[in-house]
Amino acid sequence: MMFDTVIVVDWSGGNDRGPTPRADAIWACVARRGVAEAPVYLRNRQMAEGWIGDTVLAERAAGRRVMVGFDFPFGYPQGFARAAAGTDDPLALWDWVAERIEDAPKGNNRFDVAGAINLSLGGKGPFWGNGLKRDVDGLPRTKAGYANPFAERRRAEVLAKGAFSVWQLSGAGSVGSQALMGLPVLARLRRRFEDDLAVWPFQPLDAGIALVEVWPSLIAPEIAARTQPDEIKDAAQVRVLAQVLSALKADRLTAMLADGDAAEGWILGLGHEDALRGALRVDAPQPPPLSNDCFALPPGVNWTPVDAALALLQERLTPVAQVETVAVQHALGRVLSAPVTAQRSNPPRPNTAVDGYGFAGGRAAGVHVLPLVAGRAAAGGDFDGAVPAGHAVRVLTGAALPAGVDTVVLQEDVTVDGRRIAFNGPVKAGANSRRAGEDVAAGDEVLPQGRRLTPADLALLAAVGVGAVPVFAPLRVGVLSTGDELAEAGTDAGETQIYDANRPMLLGLLKRLGHQAVDLGRVRDDRAALAAALDGAQVDAILTSGGASAGDEDHVSALLREAGALALWRIAVKPGRPLALGMWKGTPVFGLPGNPVAAMVCTLVFAAPALALLAGSGWQEPQGFTVPAGFEKSKKPGRREYLRARMRDGVAEVFRSEGSGRISGLSWAEGLVELPDGPLVVKRGDPVRFIPWGGFGL
Incomplete structure (x- = not known):
């Protein structure tokens, strides 16, 4: 793969669309190796710019190359850049547009900017489509009386049947507004990531981040066929296209990137539609599946010591959870899928730890009198200028130390007359101050892969400039009780029945362990009903209780045996002993004893560390x-x-x-x-x- 991560963005030139996900807003989707995450709704461009930047930052922090596709033109027909901005460089035109566009969630000046451009070029084009209630000088509402000094479409749009003109600013297909409002965002992304970002097809793609132009309509029928019931079209477009681009083999993507127009820009995949459809026909790659024999005991082994059982589980299980990127404020309890590095130092600059007075160098024993300079240094503000040698300045806790200051004396130890301070030495050089990066230096690894994030971790991530982190999706673990003898708590149980105590206990255990617990209900001692329940469980792992031994009514172990993936572990443990481990159509199943005490002990001792490993947090030894x-x-x-x-x-x-x-x-x-x-x-x-x-x- 040329890129580890693909992000596809469906852009909008309109205003804030509100908190409820809806069409004609901004949608984005992250995909890796053919597996797409859930699309993300972004209600305005300000939110989108922040989310995109933070997501790319997290991917780069995890060591992944990123390709970001936007569905608006990156360039204009030839001649426009020079006529408008005095340069043929399309990236310089981005900066030129960014200087003129004013954008807020509830309004922007794109129509006025387009009108001003038209006036500078003679007053009758190239832009048209004033969508405001008021008239805009130089910008016609329709193409009546319109005169375009440039080509109506780029070469890419001529070849992409159904593509709209970049000059149209309102109405259906108004990609002109999307470009005017999108290019400033791209220009700021270029400034943010500097040499680590390149733009196709204008620059060689030898950086860690690539910006590319995309058009979902290249595979419109395929997207329509894969749109889920009640799914918003824009969400489906980014989801399917991100999946396709991330699933492309390197040679196919290389061929697509070899095309392009370095003056006007190009649509990725134009002319390679069959290759895009071919990537859709390939099953989406998944995390490596567990093999059917991952629970098989070594030949001749019947009774398994606890340590041997744990060692086998640790050796044979691998993470199965998908990876996604979430904002730091939503990451509590999530498991990091990659190490995270500090984006800036903490503290970012030398600062004062106390309220007091700052100066340069230490002072020996004795009385010291220093003249005060005007002003003060406070947290969040910069002191204007430098403090001359032999002078002092008022500083407040958390303030960045002004130039010429490296030592602070507490205000309680100082006498002030308005123009001078006096204090007794000795005062050690560097006293009451913090060095830049004293806590964490930029580039340091702050949290390792597999870490389940705590509230303190969120504070650390925020302090070092990390806005989003790559995490494993929560492990979905189903809980299923089996047995004719079981009744639901709170109902009338027959004389031969007992209440199902295991299911609420196991669901609670899973939640406390940080997993997403899925209640699969109760199943009678009926093999077909049990198979149906297992088939319908859309989960990453399953815990069953009861039916895990070798008796006539032990249907869990019987079904797993019929599926060819059963290991009936007779573990030398009390309470417990029988533990049926197997795979049901690719999903690991932990068949626990039916006795609640044994079920809980076996869950904590065996299932809990195994599930932690499947969830991506690594093997967890209990702390005693x-x-x-x-x-x-x-x-x-x-x-x-x-x-x-x-x-x-x-x-x-x-x-x-x-x-x-x-x-x-x-x-x-x-x-x-x-x-x-x-x-x-x-x-x-x-x-x-x-x-x-x-x-x-x-």
């Missing part, structure tokens, strides 16, 4: 602590045991009964005591490992 035992126990060798426990008065207490049917012990407990595989005698005061619920990530 060695504490004195407040109980006595004799344990046989062979199985690792987990006891419901809590801390009281500095010792670990355990629940009065180890019976795995005692659900009240889960509510009573605040964590688990883990006892090792071998034989053990625990006496009061002996060290044991206690894992609080928080140590499992809850």
